[in-house]
Amino acid sequence: MSLRDTYEPGFDETDGKTISATECPECTGRLETDSGEITCLDCGLIVNEYWIDHAATAQSHPDDETRSAHTGAPLTETRHDRGLSTEIGYKRDGHGTMLPAQTRRRFRRLRHHQNRARWSTKAKQNLAFACGEIARLTSALDLGWDVREQASALYREAMSDDLIRGRSIESMAAASVYAVCRCNGHGRTLVEIVDVAHVDESAVKNAYRVINTELGLETAIIRPRALLPRLISELECSLSSKTRRRVEELVARAESSGIANGRRPSGVAAACLYLALNESNQWVRQTDLAEIAGTTPTTIRARCVELRADTD
Template sequence: MSTSNSFGKEGSYSQQSKTSECPECDGRLIARGIETVCGDCGLVVRTDNIDQGVSPSAHGPRRRGGPVEWAVEPTTVFRVNHGLGSRFNLGKDGRGRPLSAEKKRRLGRMRRLDKRMEARDRRLNEALRDVQSIGENVGLPTYVSADAGLLVKQAAENRLPGGRMAWESLAAGAVLLAAQRRGFPRETEVVAKYAKSTHERACAAARKIRIECELVEAYPPVQGEALDAVLAEFDGLDVQTVLEFARVGRYLLGVADVEPVGPGTSRVAMAGATLYAADKLTDEKTVTQAEVAEAASRVCPTSKSVISRYSQELHDAYKARHGRATPKDVIARKRDAERFR
């Protein structure tokens, strides 16, 4: 008896093999058990189509009251590995044959490693559920929350959780970034409330994910107007000084994102640091660290020590890049380069 295979994609059969006539002699097809053959030439046209669906009732555990179906949960981005797990059987292989001693030892090592990773992934699963819950509470579309879940996974791969950077803050920061990028911006205080975090920590987490995961170009900053907000809190500054601080501060904020400087600090705190660094890079000394810290804290809590530390790092980064060149000349060259690009 001759045989012909007419398989299509994903284990399904081609449309030609599903007809009632033999593709070789146009004879009548007959179903015999799991095979469909031609009654004239004996060609086996197809063999028992594979059922790609799940049949939990056929494989579920049995009880006295009869078969019990297993719960079949769809895969989702809000679970580690889309909700799929691993199972190690150290007794027999897939064909029912006993395992050798070497294979048992190897699978035993793999199972121990899998259990360790499962313990680590447990906290990531909770953070992904936090992302889903925050998205639902602030009214974000599902695909935006899914983007935020992917950001949390990237943060975990880059080992960002730890120290002052809690999982709850990372979940809030990821939601803020994803919502900003997709055009559904949300108030930081509202997101921080549902994440059980603080305004300052949520903003810091958003900036840390954006910088440490190298997403500066792909994701716009959450607090894009941070510099203007801090400048608005100053009293007594003339218009010319405010404009100069704004120009130099925006350039230094870009330097802080690329270097990076203080990735685990909120953008408002970095805006304050850039203002004080801009004051040091200009001729006249206008503000003090205490005044900058007080003005920035009215927008988002920060401290004088944060302003002192990161303004010095920004000042050093600028000097390493441009030496003795003034900020006015550097910004003018940058503007000309962008104009003729």
């Protein structure tokens, strides 16, 4: 039986931080062990490495309720099973080696049964489709992962309250994405959501109205100022710094004077942009600006009259 220690002397497993008594082989300097790495304090030479960092291990105490068990990836609302399912590969193993034909046939049968077990009920299958639709919408709208996570959680809440019954999955998924954008103050209009959705505007409006009423969402008011960057970007015309400041002044005046109250924010933002472009001798058609803003030329003209009257 071996009488030597399991590890070399000079390392303490309890905290991963000890000081060795030996000297540096290069400059005879003082050595220090930090997180399993023995380095010289004078020249910086790494003398030895210990790849397992015990200091990073979660510590558990008898009176502590925190569980220190090591688990896999964190749970996510973007998957119908919250990411707990097992994915079975196709042709190669974990090392990249090609599997033989008999093994591939066996795994194909296992994959078939595993897919049937993942969607054991129709509700789970519909939830998986809804999560995929939310992922498609957020990707098409260039929204972040947090919006996708919150929209999936909101859809689950609506499904638990039996709000999906009688309504299409596509409309409820689009309404969930729009509701999260409204709650977080993202400058996304209903027209943008409908453009990438597979349902019409009336269906998304109805679904959003139900979610907002039944779940009591704390939606933020969309201000015309939040829509200006998107309008300027999609207009594809170069604006000087003076013109940009003038647009912001008009929007601030519209909000302070009450012109923006009760009006569609996209119409107010488009009218402010139209007036600022005309003052700088940059002409743009009202029909083109109305198409970008998702409003009508009549609305832009009406807001322009109100802004001119307030300015005079």
